[in-house]
Amino acid sequence: MNTDLTTYRRQWFTDGAAARRDIMAGIVVALALIPEAIGFSIIAGVDPRIGLYASVAIAITISLIGGRPGMISAATAAVAVLVIPLVREHGVAYLFAATILMGLIQIVAGLLRLDLVMQFVSRSVITGFVNALAILIFMAQLPQLTNVGWDSYALVAGGLAIIYGLPRVTKAVPSPLVAILVLSAISIGLGLSVNTVGDMGKLPEGLPTFALPNVPLTLETLRIILPYSLTMAAVGLLESLLTAQIVDDMTDTDSDKRAECAGQGGSNIVAAFFGGMGGCAMIGQSVINVSSGGRGRLSTFVAGAFLLFLLAVLGPFVGRVPMPALVAVMIMVSIGTFSWNSIANLRRHPPTSSVVMLTTVVVVVATRDLSLGVLAGVLLSGIFFAGKVQRMFAVKREETADGFAAIYHVTGEIFFASVDRFTRAFQADEAARRVVIDVTRAHFWDISGVGALDKIVARLRRAGRNVEVIGYNRASADLVDRFALHDKTGVEIGLAPH
Template sequence: MPVGLLYQAIFDLSVTMSATQHSSVAVAENATRAVLRQPRLLVRETLTGVVTALALIPEVISFSVIAGVDPKVSLIASVVLCLAMSFLGGRPAMVTAAAGSVALVIGPMVHQHGVQYILPAVVLAGMIQILFGVLGMARLMRFIPTAVMTGFVNALGILIFFAQVPHFWGKSPLIWGLFVLTLLIVLWVPRFIKAIPAPLIAIVLLTVFTVTSGQLLPTVGDEGSMSGGLPGFTQLLVPLNLQTLAIIWPCALSIAFVGLMESLLTARLVDDLTVTPSNKNRESAGLGIANILAGFYGGIAGCAMIGQTIVNVEMGKGRSRVSTVAAGLVLLLLVTGLSEVMAEIPMSVLAGIMVIVAVKTFSWHSIQPATLRKLPVTETLVMLVTVAATVSTGNLAIGVVTGVMAMLILPRIVRSKRAATSETALPDREK
């Protein structure tokens, strides 16, 4: 099988480059080799990559608007990030692309100083992330409390859901119909067809329907320019001096921190979903290298995207590096050679898929009455504070930092109140 041979050659090179591997990386490479040896698993992972690539497109295009760059720039950067992290990252099956959290950081700098400062800021951020990985500082992320992690996941599910609402709410009956049909296909088809991912079936069937019926609906092409072809290397247009450093360092530091935080939190989530370990330090260093490459050939940074990772891991059952390699290659093919075809995909169909992703992202177990009764009050409050801070600001970094601060403060407040209550009750007992 030519595709299998191609994947095998690529992953042999990846393993050779990582001669001294952590045990978690060895487990990941063994899983990848197992997929390459079994045609059924290889087909499943490849098809999962197709769905993941399609799920990346609307999100990446939307985030490019936030960052103040052309949609094509974000899409090409996402190709570079996805492929680079497939070989360099420490968490197989995790999808890395131009993410919204990073776009929120880059946007203010671009609006104030211009797009020419993105390249040096992204390269500096990548160097910081590499330093974190080499020094082993990425392991510190494991100290983030579980309540904060749960709040992060729940808030992200809420944000993903509300990001899809404009694509179907208050629209025509036909758009609503496509949205509902997408939900039904994604939920019911897996009961009968397991070889092909249900989201891919929904995208193909409903896109063919809208094109052949001549219906004029909002499509991916309406979200931004999708003209074919590859851009050249990004040119450095600003001088490398202290003035430039003064402009880029706050943005670079934020990119490094936010990107690492979201990537490592997502890696931790995938670890739990797949019951397999990941190498957080390799993930950090790999993300730094990938961002530098994306900066020079694309011009924008990125990090792990939890929504698309859920598509890959939960909906498509991707478990190895094959799925993300396929996603990167398919995205490259779509952006360059099949941009006109990709532009015809209805946004309501992609919205339906992402709503399912949002539902699967949210930790429903965390809000069940039985769970809440077992948890300490402080943990529940911390989770709610994290959700509220993230949803209200739309910034995952602010939400997590607020959650960690709440975890440090709230237990002390609760203990002081209990102590005060005990002191006031003591005289009554003496009487």
């Protein structure tokens, strides 16, 4: 317990320099969250305040109870697109109720250790997820780069020059923050006619207030919100756990995925009680945070707290921040997020890995649905893996000198994908009267494998052959004893069945 408390304290406070980096990074993230939250609110068909208040509540809460320090969570498009029919047909109150149930489901998922499903997501899928998200982040900036004047392009170019040039001079202050401040001063000072944050939607005035969703507590309400809550919970956890893994890799640190699941749930519940929509981890803002020096929980807390300060106190000034400044930051994020070595690895990696990565990218970009892309990648990985293991299998036939007995030496893995080849490897020997199946170097993984062995034994015995199976390992023997119809393994492992 003391170790856990010490680790938690270290995730908040290490030294003065780290705290300063966390604060600066959090400020940059807060500014970048505003147009994103407004845009996601528009997607969901709700007032901009709902997305902005959600980002405040989720970021602050997850900094306290999440499992991945330095990761940014807020209102997201992945969740926003799921609730469009709910808001349109039943109203925003049902959105809040669905978000609360979403949070409860995520907490239960954490208790049930559903975070362990991430073990089945291959590196190729994660790389495809990252690359697709980088492409989507860049594509999301295109509306701000089309049908605009030369001054917008000049500001974007100037912002990128500052973002990439300032670190060569000093890293004391995050270059994205300097770019936003400098471009804002230029835009306001010169009165440039460029899009601003205020053009995205009306910024809220004042602080969010606590309120219960105004919905009837009936089974009918549960029937309405449950499908949405389940989908939001699954998509939110998937994106959050993938983002946590990416931040783990970027910072070369580990995180508590189980705590992150529960933390996401608690954050969404708090957001709903304060008039916010559901959300999850944001890879783009997380990359901004890490790239700006944010590593601890303080950076996430500052992102939420400073966003609240901006909305409550500096709303009119924030509304005048030029969108080209934030576009420059997001272009930096897309460039930094994309795994550029994956292009060269297309020729070096196995073809199946490259196909999985490219499939994930194509599905995500085509559907704008991260969960569908990851699902496609995971399914394809499973198919390729099963095919690979299926080929790691052989049956060698030997015959005694007198031709009375035939011995089949089975090597490899016997499971649902290899049972067809396993069954076809045994023919009804015309000469041999006795058949020995030696499985010393084989392993039976499932009831499909046991069923195939049953089928072989039954077929050979119907042909008049005396059949025995020898050499079961302990796990295979247990499976055969439980599910075989014809033979059991005997009392001791390795004995021929009676």
